[in-house]
Amino acid sequence: xxxxxxxxxxxxxxxxxxxxxxxxxxxxxxxxxxxxxxxxxxxxxxxxxxxxxxxxxxxxxxxxxxxxxxxxxxxxxxxxxxxxxxxxxxxxxxxxxxxxxxxxxxxxxxxxxxxxxxxxxxxxxxxxxxxxxxx
Numbered sequence: 001x002x003x004x005x006x007x008x009x010x011x012x013x014x015x016x017x018x019x020x021x022x023x024x025x026x027x028x029x030x031x032x033x034x035x036x037x038x039x040x041x042x043x044x045x046x047x048x049x050x051x052x053x054x055x056x057x058x059x060x061x062x063x064x065x066x067x068x069x070x071x072x073x074x075x076x077x078x079x080x081x082x083x084x085x086x087x088x089x090x091x092x093x094x095x096x097x098x099x100x101x102x103x104x105x106x107x108x109x110x111x112x113x114x115x116x117x118x119x120x121x122x123x124x125x126x127x128x129x130x131x132x133x134x135x
Contacts, residue, residue, distance in 0.1 A: 002118065014069070031055045036052065084116070
């Protein structure tokens, strides 16, 4: 997977996650403000059963957006691992593996996208160095 494909996939994942969180936040705030769920009074929590289906529907949409974003982020991380394992220097690969398994994969992915190498692009030759036969 090329670095540009990884970048697009990771950016889409971030957008999907943000949209999902915003939809969930707006839904919960709207439910509280609209009286779907009332906190306090004689009953600690009162729920308006007629408005629940719409609220639950939007929460399902939000959870699907977040799940899609999480899946896209995992796929982009695996793509970045497959890209960097092809490099001679394994520093980027190890950083992606360690930070990803330590739940800091988004930090490693952001660094890889901003400054990481691309194993699928042809490496530039240094001036004065002859190409090896067969290359």
